[in-house]
Amino acid sequence: MKYLLCLLFVSLWITGAAQESHSRIIDKATPVDTARYKVTYSLKYKLHPDQRDAFNDTRIVQIGKHSIKDYSDIINHFDSLATEQIRRGAESYSNVSGNPWPLEIIRPLRGLKADLKYRLSLSAFFIYSDSVPSLEWRFCDEATDSIMGYDCRKATVEFAGRNYTAWFTPEIPLPFGPYKFGGLPGLILKLEDAEQQFVWEAKGFERTNTPIMEYTYRDGNDKRCTAADVEKTLARYFKSPVGFMISELGGDSNRIHIVGKDGKRMNNADASQMSIPYKPLEIK
Numbered sequence: 001m002k003y004l005l006c007l008l009f010v011s012l013w014i015t016g017a018a019q020e021s022h023s024r025i026i027d028k029a030t031p032v033d034t035a036r037y038k039v040t041y042s043l044k045y046k047l048h049p050d051q052r053d054a055f056n057d058t059r060i061v062q063i064g065k066h067s068i069k070d071y072s073d074i075i076n077h078f079d080s081l082a083t084e085q086i087r088r089g090a091e092s093y094s095n096v097s098g099n100p101w102p103l104e105i106i107r108p109l110r111g112l113k114a115d116l117k118y119r120l121s122l123s124a125f126f127i128y129s130d131s132v133p134s135l136e137w138r139f140c141d142e143a144t145d146s147i148m149g150y151d152c153r154k155a156t157v158e159f160a161g162r163n164y165t166a167w168f169t170p171e172i173p174l175p176f177g178p179y180k181f182g183g184l185p186g187l188i189l190k191l192e193d194a195e196q197q198f199v200w201e202a203k204g205f206e207r208t209n210t211p212i213m214e215y216t217y218r219d220g221n222d223k224r225c226t227a228a229d230v231e232k233t234l235a236r237y238f239k240s241p242v243g244f245m246i247s248e249l250g251g252d253s254n255r256i257h258i259v260g261k262d263g264k265r266m267n268n269a270d271a272s273q274m275s276i277p278y279k280p281l282e283i284k
């Protein structure tokens with residue numbers, strides 16, 4: 001079987017496809033906690049600060065009795081939709097739309113380790129554990145703002161090679177936020193790094209009594225690994241997305257045809273030289 005990739009503009013395709021996530025069929029859903037609060041964030045992110053247009057995601061942060069789960073609402077929606085379509089007998093199913101951030105994280109309310117899943121395009125989930133930092137925030141007492149009608153204060157912190165600014169509200173006395181961030185005397189409603197490569201902003205907050213679910217997936221080729229393994233794989237992936245794809249398909253480049261905007265087939269060796277500027281969230 002040969003794979004035909006029709007690229008109207010190759011560099012743009014590679015940049016977008018690099019973060020494409022494919023729907024997965026849910027095999028089992030297991031409740032692991034009960035969420036008391038739900039925060040909805042918009043996330044604008046880039047693979048590299050020089051990327052012209054940011055990708056968009058809607059993130060859900062569930063705050064439970066014992067743990068916090070941060071995941072893409074877009075990916076979860078399409079996984080659920082695809083699972084229902086297959087359950088009803090469909091031969092094909094809807095794929096994830098857009099370029100949501102393909103990371104899921106569950107971390108304890110108190111603890112130093114988080115469980116993460118990274119969904120790489122055309123490949124497996126990478127399942128791994130990573131540390132949760134104890135952040136040393138610096139408060140900017142003179143700075144205030146209003147987000148979603150809540151009075152917010154400003155704080156800054158250095159984490160994993162980046163400088164961040166957070167806006168938090170003491171009106172919601174929950175010391176949490178997106179990703180691994182927390183430890184402030186109030187819920188983080190906005191967070192951004194100095195280069196604005198990652199920008200979270202809260203769009204909703206509500207009390208809930210819903211389960212926090214852990215999913216396993218059908219036909220999964222999921223890989224348990226270390227955080228260092230994930231970093232190395234992502235570096236290899238963005239260095240040559242086409243080369244990585246060829247490797248994932250068994251190394252036979254004859255199985256893949258890449259067509260440029262002129263309708264002519266590109267040389268796979270040339271396409272494999274195309275890379276994507278990439279700067280990870282955590283610069284270690």
